[in-house]
Amino acid sequence: MIDLRLLREDPDRVRASQRARGEDVALVDSLLSADERRRSSGVRFDELRAEQKGLGKLIGKAAGDEKAELLKRAEQLKTEVKAADAERDAADAETQELLQRLGNLVHPDVPVGGEEDFVTLETHGTHRDFAAEGFEPRDHLELGQLLGAIDVERGAKVSGSRFYFLTGVGALLELALVNAAIAQATAAGFTPMLTPALVRPQSMAGTGFLGQAAQDVYHLDNDDLYLVGTSEVALAAYHMDEILDADRLPLRYAGFSPCFRREAGSHGKDTRGIFRVHQFDKVEMFSYVLPEDSQAEHQRLLEWEKQWLTSLELPFRVIDVASADLGSSAARKYDCEAWIPTQGKYRELTSTSDCTEFQSRRLSIRVREDKKVRPLATLNGTLCAVPRTIVAILENHQQADGSVRVPEVLRPYLGGREILEPVAK
Template sequence: MIDVKYIRENKKEVENGIKAKGFKVDIDSVLELDGKRGVLRKQIEELNAERKKNAETKNIETGKKIKEKIAKLENDEKILDEKIYDILRKLPNLPLPEVPVGKDEIENVVLREVGEKPKFNFPADILPLSKTLEKNHLEADAFQVFAGGLELIRAGYLDYNEDEMYHLEKDDLYLIGTSEQAIAAMHMNEILEAKKLPLRYAGFSSCFRREAGSYGKDTKGILRVHQFDKIEMFSFFEPENSKKEHEFLLSMEEKLMQALQIPYRVLQMCTGDLGFQAANKYDIEAWLPGQNQYRETHSTSNDTEFQSRRLNIKYKNLKTGKNEFVHTLNGTAFAIGRMIIAIMENYQQKDGVVKIPTVLEGYIK
């Protein structure tokens, strides 16, 4: 959520940032409501001062009338608060200055490519390869079950939004799309101690998203599914150091890919592909020889104070002595299903066997 004061003082910047993300929002309406709220607040303060003076004269009737006026104005103010909040919660986070401007994923910037792509004269993607191994049956659309030694792994990955969440109507609960949602709320309405920052968490969870295999894309296999398992990293950080933390999360993701010796590339998302809450975002895409293309396996986002403002998560700034909003950041450690695809395709052998990455050999018996 964006601070309405910041919007008022930086209207053009906010308008340009929202436009660069591809959203259309009426900024003038929230500023008009905020102006009315300011007038009400001034009237309430004046009446409170008047009530204080009246208390000295002990005029009960006048005091009663002032109290009634204040109550009415405070109710009007509450209504305006709700209207302003309703608009603010629909505003996307603003992109940081270093984010490249672009309309969609086509204009994302490739920062680097790492690793040597394997060359096969027998490339197979995961479907025929898995049939050869007789380990999995992956033909079903969106939901899948692993067999053999993979029973406990249900995986995949895709982008999501509010409309893509599963709602349990009977219980009025939602199935999470990522453990980020649960971790972010762990410190809701808290003031964190500066000396304890940063707070870094890792969460493993099953994730549920509605839009899977849609529009004819990835309709078979485990690349894009409704239910999958994912390990997520999450950080609560001081604002002045959040950019460094973002680079740290990216470096952790790269170390995991390098340990598996899977070729990959790093992209910086352009403004039009940042999504709703990210101020800056990187993606890692693994090379899939069976598809002869890179596919997303990781992402990491700096959401600045966008989440913490809504969740009311602050820290005591020792320099200013004020309680200020922390920055929140998140990053994928592993989206299990997609990493299985990357391993199977990059480590396949001519006879249909899949080699185990060296770093995993000690875990396979």
């Protein structure tokens, strides 16, 4: 959530952020009104309580008619204090409810617009010319079937559409990717973490995933637990309700977990293969830093993602995501999109978001520095979303006979294997 003091001091900035997100600007004025009621009712309650306490002292010293009048006023005050307390609680609840609906403040350098209004910052690598090599590229599913690596038919039989099995070298390739990604993160100073896949509502809400993204979240009604769509949720809530000493920062974690997404609203999109699925594994980077260090940390996360994709020998580009496509928690977000030959376009493989103080305020995570306590900043960055990375590797490193060349960085985790060979015609 944003700082209410900032809202009161510069509401136009908040309105501009909401407008850039394509969200309801009137929410800002409703929140300002609720906050004013919250503060005025709080003042009223404090005044009545002070009068009540003072009256108690006077009653003990009074006698006769004076005491009777004071007792009468005491009864009135009891009713007024109760009403003021209820009014204060109601105004506070309304303020918090509206505040939870407000997205993070968009960074001023973020391009304004929707999904297609991103700005390309840089490109890396070159697209293979398959025509010059004398063959038509196969898509990842055909390659996966040739390699005995992907089985979507049995995935659908067992669990429904958008589920799959990774088999044989497909399973080995996932394990190689995860181990290589964790190795890179560990070398960069991240603490490896295996995180829970089920979290409580306050963890999910605190990271901002029960707002506009709620339709994509799986909920277990009987247990009131949520299946995470990313280990970001557990990593953000790891220090919930804690005060961290400034000399411990930055704290960097690399979480591995299964991820679950309903993919609501994606009907008809990417239905072939394993690009868009309901369950997948992912390695996620997460940082806790001082607020003034968040932009520099954001660049570091992006560099680690670029290092990873470069090590996989994939052509990719980096985009500055437009304001209406950010997600409620992010002030700014960069995506790294790999080239997918059979689709003839770049597709998102990794992303990194600077969430500034938004999540830490919601999760009550603070930093102590020079005897002062204040919110800190959180950032996240996908290092390896396994299925999409497998898609990019298979398609970009395929050979005419259906075999796939293994990037050098993965070979130590595949027993030195340089080529994945077809097992079926």
